[in-house]
Amino acid sequence: MLAALVKAGHSNTRARRAVIAAICETGGQASPADLLASGRVHHPALGLVTVYRTLEILLELDLVRKLHTDDGCHSYAPSTHHHGHHVICQQCQRAMEFEGCDLETVVAAVEARTGFQVRSHWLELFGVCPECQTKSVR
Amino acid sequence: MLAALVKAGHSNTRARRAVIAAICETGGQASPADLLASGRVHHPALGLVTVYRTLEILLELDLVRKLHTDDGCHSYAPSTHHHGHHVICQQCQRAMEFEGCDLETVVAAVEARTGFQVRSHWLELFGVCPECQTKSVR
DNA sequence: TTACTTGCAAAAACTTTGCAGGCGC
DNA sequence: GCGCCTGCAAAGTTTTTGCAAGTAA
Numbered sequence: 001m002l003a004a005l006v007k008a009g010h011s012n013t014r015a016r017r018a019v020i021a022a023i024c025e026t027g028g029q030a031s032p033a034d035l036l037a038s039g040r041v042h043h044p045a046l047g048l049v050t051v052y053r054t055l056e057i058l059l060e061l062d063l064v065r066k067l068h069t070d071d072g073c074h075s076y077a078p079s080t081h082h083h084g085h086h087v088i089c090q091q092c093q094r095a096m097e098f099e100g101c102d103l104e105t106v107v108a109a110v111e112a113r114t115g116f117q118v119r120s121h122w123l124e125l126f127g128v129c130p131e132c133q134t135k136s137v138r
Numbered sequence: 139m140l141a142a143l144v145k146a147g148h149s150n151t152r153a154r155r156a157v158i159a160a161i162c163e164t165g166g167q168a169s170p171a172d173l174l175a176s177g178r179v180h181h182p183a184l185g186l187v188t189v190y191r192t193l194e195i196l197l198e199l200d201l202v203r204k205l206h207t208d209d210g211c212h213s214y215a216p217s218t219h220h221h222g223h224h225v226i227c228q229q230c231q232r233a234m235e236f237e238g239c240d241l242e243t244v245v246a247a248v249e250a251r252t253g254f255q256v257r258s259h260w261l262e263l264f265g266v267c268p269e270c271q272t273k274s275v276r
Numbered sequence: 277t278t279a280c281t282t283g284c285a286a287a288a289a290c291t292t293t294g295c296a297g298g299c300g301c
Numbered sequence: 302g303c304g305c306c307t308g309c310a311a312a313g314t315t316t317t318t319g320c321a322a323g324t325a326a
Contacts, residue, residue, distance in 0.1 A: 011280065047283040067205040072317060078314065082326055087254045095317085098248050105243075107263065108213035111237050115268035116225045124260045125245065149300050151306065170290085185308040190291065211290060 001063050001078070008061055018043035019054040028095025029067050029075040029088065067095065067124065085122075089129035096129070139201050139216070146199055157192040166233025167205050167213040167226065205233065205262065223260075227267035232276035234267070 001020050006012050006026060022038035023030065025070050030038070039046045055076055058064035065079045077086055077095045084097040107118045144150050160176035161168065168176070172188050177184045179209050193214055196202035201216040203223060215224055215233045222235040246258045 013281065013325070016284065045283075049284080049317085050282060053281085087248055087252055087256065089254070090257065096252050098252055102244055102247070106240055106261075109240070110263060111265075112263065114225055114234050114236055115271075116227070116234065116263070116265045117271060118225060118263050118265035119228065120265070121261065121263045123244075123262075125179055125248060125254070125256045126258045126260070127249075127254045127256035133253075133255060149305065151300065153307065183308075187292085187309080188307060191306085 001058070004061055004063055008057075010057060014043050015039075015046055015050045016054050018046050019051055020058075021097055023058075023064060023076065023078050026077075029077040029086070031069075031075045035076070055066065065097075085124060087125040087127060089127055089132055090126050091132040091135075094129050094131075139154070142199055142201055144194065146195075148195060152181050152275060153177075153184055154192050156184050157189055158196075159198075161202060161214065161216050164215075167215040167224070169211055170208075171212045173214070203235075216228045223262060225263040227270055228264050229270040229273075230267055232267050233268075 018039040019035060021042050022035045025038055035051050036046060036048050055064060059066060063079060064076050067075045067077055069075055083100050086095045086097050088095045103121055111118055141149060156177040157173060159180050160173045163176055173189050174184060174186050193202060197204060199256055201217060202214050203211045205215055207213050222237050224233045226233045241259055249256055
């Protein structure tokens with residue numbers, strides 16, 4: 001992640017390393033405030049503004065994906081596959097990326113029915129992750 | 139929409155009629171601020187707070203759906219089908235609801251691959267609506 | 277050294293809450 | 302007339318912007 005950043009012409013700074021580490025450490029998604037907290041473990045003087053600015057760069061380079069949470073604020077997750085979506089645990093908030101969404105059928109049906117030309121899509125799944133399933137069985 | 143509201147025990151007030159009219163008039167989605175502007179045509183004294191409060195009620199009754207836009211704020215669209223998603227025009231922002239998303243295959247694949255138990259999902263399609271297609275051909 | 281980065285503070289944007297007066301029923 | 306509803310103002314959140322000091326290369 002750092003390598004790609006540098007390759008794109010950005011500096012390798014302590015603050016950016018801290019933000020990247022924070023993103024990688026969260027099992028999945030994290031809000032900017034979460035990232036600030038985890039990032040400060042690596043770089044205590046880290047500021048929230050820098051978290052936002054670093055995320056902006058990472059988004060542009062497609063190294064990170066922006067997820068929408070229902071409570072109004074956004075969260076961010078590392079992007080590992082090329083065309084990826086996320087499945088999010090409703091209990092522990094862990095997010096896992098998956099690839100290969102076969103939406104061709106759905107897209108074709110919608111195009112036929114609405115007359116729209118579909119260019120892109122956006123999908124998030126919600127459920128329970130393996131670990132939380134085990135826990136809740138007891 | 140009004141009928142359902144009243145049936146659920148809410149009063150039939152001028153402000154609520156204005157908000158509902160505003161939602162129905164927008165071809166598809168609209169932000170709270172948009173709704174305030176359109177609503178004021180019907181009820182000039184309408185306040186933004188009332189727009190939010192009315193939307194909250196309509197959401198609860200499933201008469202309206204909340205969409206997420208990338209620019210940070212939310213937008214709302216009337217909900218006509220029971221389990222519906224929206225396809226949104228990237229040019230004119232018009233939103234159209236569609237039903238029948240065949241995600242079973244995708245969901246099954248993801249469950250097999252990640253171990254998650256998928257409980258719900260969230261899908262938005264983006265493209266160009268029939269009218270904008272015509273316009274751009276010329 | 278030079279230009280890019282940073283972090284604080286302040287501002288902006290969006291949403292929620294408190295409360296006195298108004299309106300539906 | 303009673304109680305829900307409204308709209309203003311103010312507060313709370315999240316995100317963006319300005320700027321002087323700091324750091325990478």
